[in-house]
Amino acid sequence: MQRVTELNELMRKKAQMLLENGIVNRIIGWKKGEFIYDRTPAVFQDSDELSKLIYDGFCGANLSKYLIQESKKEGKILALLKPCDTYSFNQLIKEHQINRENVYVLGIGCPDMIDINKIRSKGFKGILKIEEKEDELIIDTLYGQKRIKKEKALLEKCLSCKGKQHVAYDELFLIDNMISDNGSINRSMPDCEEASGLKKVGIASRDSRPKKDPYEMVEKIEAMTPDERFAFWRSELSKCIRCNACRNVCPACVCVKCIFDNDRSGIASKANTDAFEENMFHIIRALHVAGRCTDCGECSRVCPQQIPLHLLNRKIIKDINEFYGQYQAGADTQTPGPLTSFKHDDVEPYIIMRKGGHK
Amino acid sequence: MLKIYKNKWPELFFKISCSRELYMPIEKDGQIWFGKWNEDAKVRFDELNTVKSPKDFFFPQSENIVAFKAKGKNISILEKRDESQPFVVFGIRACDAESLKILDRIFLAEPIDTFYKTRRENATIITLACSEPEETCFCSTFEIDPVNPGGDIATWIIDDVLYWQSLTKKGHTLTEDVKGLFEKADQQDEEKIYSHKKGVKVILSKLPLQDLSLEGFKNGNMLAIFNSPKWRELSQACIGCGTCTFICPTCHCYDIRDYDTGHEIQRFRCWDSCMYSDFTRMSHGNPRHSQIERFRQRFMHKLVYYPANNEGVFACVGCGRCILKCPVSMNIVKVARTWEANKALEVKNDE
Ligand code: SF4
Ligand code: SF4
Ligand code: SF4
Numbered sequence: 001m002q003r004v005t006e007l008n009e010l011m012r013k014k015a016q017m018l019l020e021n022g023i024v025n026r027i028i029g030w031k032k033g034e035f036i037y038d039r040t041p042a043v044f045q046d047s048d049e050l051s052k053l054i055y056d057g058f059c060g061a062n063l064s065k066y067l068i069q070e071s072k073k074e075g076k077i078l079a080l081l082k083p084c085d086t087y088s089f090n091q092l093i094k095e096h097q098i099n100r101e102n103v104y105v106l107g108i109g110c111p112d113m114i115d116i117n118k119i120r121s122k123g124f125k126g127i128l129k130i131e132e133k134e135d136e137l138i139i140d141t142l143y144g145q146k147r148i149k150k151e152k153a154l155l156e157k158c159l160s161c162k163g164k165q166h167v168a169y170d171e172l173f174l175i176d177n178m179i180s181d182n183g184s185i186n187r188s189m190p191d192c193e194e195a196s197g198l199k200k201v202g203i204a205s206r207d208s209r210p211k212k213d214p215y216e217m218v219e220k221i222e223a224m225t226p227d228e229r230f231a232f233w234r235s236e237l238s239k240c241i242r243c244n245a246c247r248n249v250c251p252a253c254v255c256v257k258c259i260f261d262n263d264r265s266g267i268a269s270k271a272n273t274d275a276f277e278e279n280m281f282h283i284i285r286a287l288h289v290a291g292r293c294t295d296c297g298e299c300s301r302v303c304p305q306q307i308p309l310h311l312l313n314r315k316i317i318k319d320i321n322e323f324y325g326q327y328q329a330g331a332d333t334q335t336p337g338p339l340t341s342f343k344h345d346d347v348e349p350y351i352i353m354r355k356g357g358h359k
Numbered sequence: 360m361l362k363i364y365k366n367k368w369p370e371l372f373f374k375i376s377c378s379r380e381l382y383m384p385i386e387k388d389g390q391i392w393f394g395k396w397n398e399d400a401k402v403r404f405d406e407l408n409t410v411k412s413p414k415d416f417f418f419p420q421s422e423n424i425v426a427f428k429a430k431g432k433n434i435s436i437l438e439k440r441d442e443s444q445p446f447v448v449f450g451i452r453a454c455d456a457e458s459l460k461i462l463d464r465i466f467l468a469e470p471i472d473t474f475y476k477t478r479r480e481n482a483t484i485i486t487l488a489c490s491e492p493e494e495t496c497f498c499s500t501f502e503i504d505p506v507n508p509g510g511d512i513a514t515w516i517i518d519d520v521l522y523w524q525s526l527t528k529k530g531h532t533l534t535e536d537v538k539g540l541f542e543k544a545d546q547q548d549e550e551k552i553y554s555h556k557k558g559v560k561v562i563l564s565k566l567p568l569q570d571l572s573l574e575g576f577k578n579g580n581m582l583a584i585f586n587s588p589k590w591r592e593l594s595q596a597c598i599g600c601g602t603c604t605f606i607c608p609t610c611h612c613y614d615i616r617d618y619d620t621g622h623e624i625q626r627f628r629c630w631d632s633c634m635y636s637d638f639t640r641m642s643h644g645n646p647r648h649s650q651i652e653r654f655r656q657r658f659m660h661k662l663v664y665y666p667a668n669n670e671g672v673f674a675c676v677g678c679g680r681c682i683l684k685c686p687v688s689m690n691i692v693k694v695a696r697t698w699e700a701n702k703a704l705e706v707k708n709d710e
Contacts, residue, residue: 034567034696035494038688041596061687066596120683121389123405126494128567142562143491239390241411241420244635245600245686261637263616270614271421271629302686304410304602305390 004056011080012050014106014173018078019047024104025075028066030059036130037116041066043077055080057132060113060155062298064088064098065251071099079103082110084157086168087294087330088251093168094333095292097254107169112209115155117306122148151209156310157297160214167331214295218314237279239305242272246299246309252289259284286312291320291339294330323347361534361541362548365519372396372449374537379483380446382416384409393448404450404516407493408680412455412608413448414462417478420605421629424474424615428623437623443477447533449485453508454498454676456486458608461676464669465611483529486510490517490559495679497568497692503676505563506556517555522548568692573673575698576662584663585655589697594654596687601632603681603690604657609674612638633657658694 015027030053031042037058043066044050062085070077081089086107092098119127119139126142137153139146151159166172221229247253247260259265260281269281286293286309295317299309320327324338324346363371375381376396385394386401392409393416394400411420423439459479466475486508489496498505507513511530515522522544525534544552563569576584604610614631617624631638633656636645647653665674681690 033688034682034692038682038690040688040693042592043595125407125491126562126566128494142494142565235388239388239392241601241605243601243605243632245598245602248598248600249686257636261635263637270616270631271627302600302602304606304684 008054008056011055011108011173012053015044015053015078015080016047016050018104018106019050023076024078026070027053027078027080028063028070029053029080030055030061030063036127037114043070055108057111057114058116060115060157060301062088062249062251062296064092065249065254067103068092068097068254071102073102076102076104079105080108081105081166081169082108082113083164083166084110084162084294084296086166087162087328088296089330090168090333091292091294091330092251092254094330094337095254105166105169105171107166107172107174109174110161110164112150112158112161113155114150114153115301118153119148122146124148155297156300156308157295159212160295161209161211162295162328168333214314215318217308217311218318221311221315233279236307237282239307240272240279240282241305242269242281243304245302245304247285249298249302250285250289251294251296251298252292253285282309282312286316289313290316291327291337292329293317294328360544360548360552361523361538362544363521363523363541365521367540368402368521369398371537371540372402373398374540375447375449375533378445378536379533380444381449382413382446383449393450396449402450404487405491407452407489407491407496408678408683410680410684411606412458412678412680413451414455414458414608414611416446416448416482417459417475418462418466418611418613418630421627422474424626424628426623426625439625440474443481445481445483447483447485450487451484451508451510452487452489452678453503453505454496454501454678455608456484456508456510457498457501457503457676458678459484461609461665461672461674462611464672483512483533484510485512485514485530485533488513488515488556488559490515490555492559492562492566493679494567495682496563496566497571497677497679499563499566499569500571500573500677501673501675506559515552515555517551520548522552568677571692571695572699573662573695576666576673576695577671580698581663581667584698585659587698590651590655593689593694593697594651596689597634597650597654598686599634599636599650599653600686601630601634602684602686604632604634605630606680606684607675608678608680609661609676610657614638633660658691661691662695 015029018024019027027044029042029044030039032052032054033040039054039058039061041061041063044053063079063081064085065088067077067079067089086105089098089105093100114130114137124139124141124146127139128142129140131138132150135150137148137150139148221232224232247258259267260269262268293313293316295310295313297310300307303309320338327338329337372381372383381396382393383396383400384391384403384406385396386403387394390410391403391406392411393413396402422441426437426439428435428437463479466472488508489505492505509526511525511527512533513524513526523534523541525531612631612633613628615626615628617626634653638645638653647656661674666672675691682692
C-alpha cells in the first residue's frame, strides 16, 4: 500500500510536469471514489485537481474509447494507458477514430487488476479496505478480516493477460522500473525533458504469473453437443437485461448510431423479452466486432449480470487464428485485418464448415 | 410472532406455492434474482440485493398492452393484458419494500395505471430484515429501517430460525394458510430478536455512507443545481448505458411502441432509460442533446423533481445497486456528495 501511495505521488508529479510544461493541456486517468474500489475515469484540467488522480489495482476500466471524443478537442491530452488498453488504442487509430496527434500516451505498468465482484462472490460483505500482501489480499470488512489469494480475485481479462508490453506509447512510466530489488522505491523518476519524443524508460513490469489459456472455456463449449451449447447460451443470455453496457463500453463498438437504437431498422428491440431474437443482439454484436475485438475484456467486466460475453468474442478470435493465421487485433496500426483484406490463399470458412469444420 | 426452523422452510415454501405463485431470491448461473420457487431452486436469503429489484413484478421490463387488427375498413381493438394471479414475493428487503411506495405515488395516482394496480393488489409482500448490511447501503439517509422492514409480513432470520410477523390483512390471510407449520415465539425469542436488532443497528451506525446528507437538495435549490457547472465533471465518464436505470428499484420511466407482427399491431410498453440517446425522442430529436443533460436528468429527477412533487420524498431508497453495478463507478452518492448539506450554500454561489 505504502508503495502504491508513493507511486501515485510520482505519477501525479509526472502528470503535473507534462501539464505545466504545456506538452498536454489535460489528463485522462482515474479518480478516487467513496470506497477503496470505485475508480471513475476522469479528465483533469488543473494541477490542483491531480490529488484526486489515482492508479491502482481497481483501475480496470479501459480509457481508450474516451479518446475518440477527447482527441477531437483542442490541444493534446495525456492518456494513462495500461498495456492491454494500448491494443484498443491502436485498433482505434487503425480505424481512424482517434486523432493520434492530440494524444500523448503515457504507458503505465500494470499491477494486475482486481475484480471486486469476485471478492464479493466469496460472500465477503461490507468491504472497507483491501491491502495486498505478497500473493494475498487482506480484506477488512464490517464483519472482520478476510483473506483471498490475489489470483482468485483478478479480472477475467487479467487471467489471460496478453503481456505487460505496451504496443503504443509516447513514453513509458513503469512501476517496476521504480522499485529496486530490495523493494524500496527509486526516487529518481523518469525524466520528461524530451518527453515529446518517443522513448522508453526502464524495463517492462514483471510478468511471471502463469497464464490461463484464453481458449480453455471456448474449447469446452466447442466440445458440447449443439443442444448443450444452445442450452448453455440460452441460459446465460436469458439473464441479459439489455442495459447495453457491454456495447457502450466496447472500444470496437464505434457506430455513431447502433442499429439496435434505430427504430427504422426493424430490429430496434428496445423491449427486453428473452425471445431468441433478443439473443441475436449478442450474436450480431460479436460478429460486428469480429477481427477488430482485441479481447480487452470490457464487455464481461461491466455486465451487471456477469454474462461471460468474452467467450463469444474469443470463439471468433480462435476461428480467425485457425483460418487466417495468428492475428492479434490492435497489435499495431498497419497490418490489414483478416476479415477486411483478401488474399488468394484465404480459406473459405463456408467450405470448411461443410467439410466438417476442420482445416 | 411465529417461528419456524430451517429444516421446515422447504415445507413452508411448498405450502405457500400450493395456493399462490411464490417468488424468492434464487441463484441462477451465479446471479441472484427473484425467480419462481420450485423444489430444486437454490434460495439465497444471504444476499442483500438481487441484480434486478422486485419492481419487475409490478412494472415488468416489457409487457403487451393492447393490439389492433384491421379487417377491411374496420379496426378491432384486442385486450392483451397478461392475466395476473395472486402471488407472493418472499425476501424483499426494507429498501425495496419502500421503493414500492415511491412507485405507487406514480402509478396509483390519477389516471391510475390499472396494469400496475392489479399486480399490486394480487401481491403479498413478505419482507426480510437485514442482518449484514453492506458498505454500499445508505437506506438510513431515507429514514428506512432495515431491521423493521414492513410489508404484509415481516420476517427475521437469526441462526436457523425464521421469525414471522403478519402486519396487514393480506398478511393475516396468508398466515392463516400456513400457520400449522409454525411454533409460537416466546419471551426468550422476543429478547433474542431485540438484541439481534440492536447488534445490526451498531453495524448500521458504522456504515461508511452513514453520514450522507441530502439537506442540500431540500432548500429550493432547483435552478442553482440544474445550472451548476459540476454536471460536466460528474457526467464525464458516463457511457450512457441503462444499467443504473434498469437495476434501480425506483426508476420508472417507460416507452410505448407499436410493433407490426405481420398479423396485427402489437402495442407494448417497456422500460426506458433517460441515459439513452433516444429517450423521449420527438420529431426534432432527443430534447437532451448530450450525455451531460441526460445524466443530469436522472439525478435531478430523483433528488429534486420527484421530491418537489411528492412532499419532499426522494426517489431513491439507498439500496446501493448503482454503486455496485455502474461500469464506471459513477452513482447517486457521488452526485449527492457534490451538494451535501455543508456545501448547500456554495450551491447558491455556483452560478
Ligand atoms: S452488459 Fe450484460 S446485461 Fe447489459 S446488455 Fe450487455 S449482456 Fe446484457
Ligand atoms: S451512470 Fe453508470 S450505469 Fe448509469 S448510465 Fe452512466 S455509465 Fe451507465
Ligand atoms: S439510485 Fe441507486 S441507491 Fe438509489 S434506489 Fe436507485 S439503484 Fe438504489
